[in-house]
Amino acid sequence: MWTVDEHLADVLSGVTVLPAIDLQLLDAQGCRLDEDVVATGDLPPFDNSSMDGYAVRTADTAGATGEYPSVLAVVGDIAAGAGDLPKVGPGQAARIMTGAPMPPGAEAVAPVEWTDGGTGTGHPAEAMTAPVADEEVRVLRPVPAGAHIRRRGSDIATGDRLLDAGTLLGPTQLGLLAAVGRGSVRVRPRPRVVVLSTGSELVQPGEPVGPGQICDSNSFTLTAAARDAGAIAYRVGGVPDDAAVLRAVLEDQLGRADLIVTSGGVSVGAYDVVKEALQGGEGSVDFRKLRMQPGKPQGFGMIGGPAGVPLLALPGNPVSSYISFELFVRPVIRTMLGAPDVHRPVVRAVCPVELRSPAGRRQFLRGRYTPDGRVEPVGGEGSHLVGALARANCLITVPEEVTALAAGTEVDVVLLTA
Ligand SMILES: Nc1nc2c(c(=O)[nH]1)N[C@H]1C(S)=C(S)[C@@H](COP(=O)(O)OP(=O)(O)OC[C@H]3O[C@@H](n4cnc5c(N)ncnc54)[C@H](O)[C@@H]3O)O[C@H]1N2
Numbered sequence: 223m224w225t226v227d228e229h230l231a232d233v234l235s236g237v238t239v240l241p242a243i244d245l246q247l248l249d250a251q252g253c254r255l256d257e258d259v260v261a262t263g264d265l266p267p268f269d270n271s272s273m274d275g276y277a278v279r280t281a282d283t284a285g286a287t288g289e290y291p292s293v294l295a296v297v298g299d300i301a302a303g304a305g306d307l308p309k310v311g312p313g314q315a316a317r318i319m320t321g322a323p324m325p326p327g328a329e330a331v332a333p334v335e336w337t338d339g340g341t342g343t344g345h346p347a348e349a350m351t352a353p354v355a356d357e358e359v360r361v362l363r364p365v366p367a368g369a370h371i372r373r374r375g376s377d378i379a380t381g382d383r384l385l386d387a388g389t390l391l392g393p394t395q396l397g398l399l400a401a402v403g404r405g406s407v408r409v410r411p412r413p414r415v416v417v418l419s420t421g422s423e424l425v426q427p428g429e430p431v432g433p434g435q436i437c438d439s440n441s442f443t444l445t446a447a448a449r450d451a452g453a454i455a456y457r458v459g460g461v462p463d464d465a466a467v468l469r470a471v472l473e474d475q476l477g478r479a480d481l482i483v484t485s486g487g488v489s490v491g492a493y494d495v496v497k498e499a500l501q502g503g504e505g506s507v508d509f510r511k512l513r514m515q516p517g518k519p520q521g522f523g524m525i526g527g528p529a530g531v532p533l534l535a536l537p538g539n540p541v542s543s544y545i546s547f548e549l550f551v552r553p554v555i556r557t558m559l560g561a562p563d564v565h566r567p568v569v570r571a572v573c574p575v576e577l578r579s580p581a582g583r584r585q586f587l588r589g590r591y592t593p594d595g596r597v598e599p600v601g602g603e604g605s606h607l608v609g610a611l612a613r614a615n616c617l618i619t620v621p622e623e624v625t626a627l628a629a630g631t632e633v634d635v636v637l638l639t640a
């Protein structure tokens with residue numbers, strides 16, 4: 223029999239981060255950068271206005287008041303995106319919109335509310351209106367030099383290091399890459415994980431359930447868990463207990479997989495098809511028993527030749543397959559991703575009830591952990607208890623050598639939601 227740690231070490235021994243690829247920005251969401259990103263230009267790329275108003279020369283507005291406004295000739299109208307800019311000379315102003323480039327000669331922007339907006343009333347305007355030919359504008363207060371100008375390079379200067387290799391790309395990092403003109407980036411890709419459940423008793427949820435049949439739930443749990451871990455997961459539900467069919471399905475799936483996960487068919491039953499299909503032959507999947515509960519029977523190996531794809535064959539009981547995923551498959555996905563946190567966090571917590579565990583097996587009980595450092599088991603030990611599993615947010619670990627823990631003992635807790 224293998225210990226949990228020996229099996230995990232064996233599973234991880236050949237796994238490395240996947241080779242980097244270039245992806246379009248939105249395809250790179252959730253991936254980690256595989257390059258340092260350095261700015262090749264300034265941002266903003268040009269001096270521009272942060273307000274809708276008038277670009278002016280400061281000397282022209284010195285001493286301006288509501289009673290004695292500066293009256294300036296409007297020589298142009300600059301919208302955001304304008305390429306042709308009027309020159310602003312003494313006694314002149316240009317209408318300008320937020321984000322539009324500053325015209326030559328102007329030193330500041332008077333927001334429209336500091337002017338009469340060209341209405342000729344001398345009263346503060348509330349908003350820009352349509353431009354009037356040969357317009358004059360009255361500026362009602364002095365405009366300090368540089369007011370309401372967003373300077374070229376004030377956000378990012380050419381040569382700035384923007385993002386380090388290893389950075390996880392979320393919305394704001396992708397926005398930054400777009401802002402500096404990157405259409406694609408070099409990232410560590412998401413592993414492609416094929417999830418396959420076996421069992422002739424399985425029907426797809428939503429289909430009629432006949433005598434002796436049950437709904438395939440493992441392929442949903444495992445596919446969602448693989449996505450949660452950062453993978454692109456493909457669900458192949460309900461392969462019947464027929465070794466030839468299973469081999470054909472695996473052959474078919476190999477081309478799109480960095481990792482294959484199966485559930486069911488690894489025990490000692492007469493129809494344990496995964497074992498039958500993958501034991502011996504050209505594949506080198508090894509079936510073994512682990513000192514743990516649940517999750518005793520496990521398979522692991524490479525299929526599709528020596529440089530093939532790793533395959534983890536998990537037990538069929540729903541709780542067993544999910545816990546096996548968390549302990550063994552998730553770390554493979556996280557390693558392939560190049561993530562710094564390969565394993566789920568483990569914390570200590572006080573359990574107010576007595577716990578029992580079989581000798582020689584590390585037990586993983588479903589539990590509810592609260593941030594005050596307490597944990598309680600939910601449901602019983604049975605590996606079929608999906609109701610309790612869905613209420614759990616952690617696994618309470620009872621070590622191999624321990625058969626009973628008194629109420630109030632501190633235990634290790636694997637957090638599933640962090
Ligand atoms: N004589 C023995 N019997 C069993 C042993 C043993 O050591 N000796 N080990 C038990 C343990 S522990 C486990 S775990 C299971 C593992 O069995 P398999 O991996 O072969 O899984 P199956 O027999 O195919 O299914 C077990 C159980 O889970 C249900 N199942 C399977 N797939 C799904 C699915 N996709 N969605 C929902 N439920 C699923 C299946 O109907 C069975 O009830 O073996 C024990 N037996």
Ligand code: MOO
Pocket residue numbers: 514515516517518519537539542543605
């Ligand atoms: O190992 Mo089984 O996984 O105990 O139910």
